Amino acid sequence: MAQPLTDDVVAVRPRRASDLPAIEAASHDPETLRWLDDTPMDAADRGTSLARTEEAWRTGRAAPLVVADATTDEPVGIINLQFRDDAVATVAYSVFPAHRGRGIAPRAVRLLAGWALGELRLTQLLLEAAEANTASVRVAEKCGFERVGSRVETRAEGPHTLLVFACTKV
Template sequence: MPFTRGDVLTPGTLARSPQPEISGDGLVLRPWTAADAPQVYEAFQDPVMHLWAIRSADSEEEVRGWIEQWTRVWRTERAAQWAVADTGGSRLLGRVALRDMLLGDGVAEVAYWTLPAARGSGVAPRAVRALTRWAFDDIGFHRLELTHAEANEASCRVAEKTGFAFEGVKRSALLHQDGWHDMHLHARLQDDERP
């Protein structure tokens, strides 16, 4: 049975080209490299990360496996992961990603984290703005969502600063170490006013 409408983004939109480097707001979003493993491992030792991340890192070897997966996933067009770095591209500051991509619907979820030393300097909002600009303007996504634990006030501020409108609460939607968390749902549409 045929669909009554075409795809918003066709298969191959991302995979036909190498994963790009994205610059903006004094940051570089670049593909991950194996050399990033020690810093990612250190990031996952941080107690704040343990509050909100649903995975932990037991070794740099384990993290190298994550990075291999993050670089391969681009071709699947289901997710895309970038290292957030300074303008020289060498100092790792965090991660930003598009997850749960549905190209046919033109929808994806934005995710991010920052290293402890980068927190409070606007890295997360700047990275989200740069990724959002690329996803809407260069690729043509229609809707980007951003979810975070209701208790994660810092992530709520990132959503607000980057123009992701609050749409509601997904009750008991994500299991963390300390139990089920309600999640805030924020979203931006391609034609929303830019922050």
């Protein structure tokens, strides 16, 4: 990604060392932990985070990015493309607690989808959202993703239904 993707409200850009404190703090948020199966970031994770991010880019496995305020460049969330193959990727995102409810996630997903389906020439983006996570389901729908299925995941707290959405055009 040569330049940040922006709509003048949010920007989607590569992660930086200065983003890590905000990413670490958000990783401990109970609402974030409710929906994501990632473990909270600790000091060891923080120390290797940028190296793991660079490795994901270099190997073509993923494009871990940050969502920032377009004016202040303050990190307000994270967004990630995980490549399944040369044509398909999964998009995942999280908006930091203090910034939720402001339409940040749909803006970031639209920017990322435009880049992925345009410049990267992917043919399909997938987005999985917990059925009970109405905010993420709304983001998928607002961004033009269509529901294509569901799957059940077993977690410590019991079965967890994930809705699968797909997008092939912006």
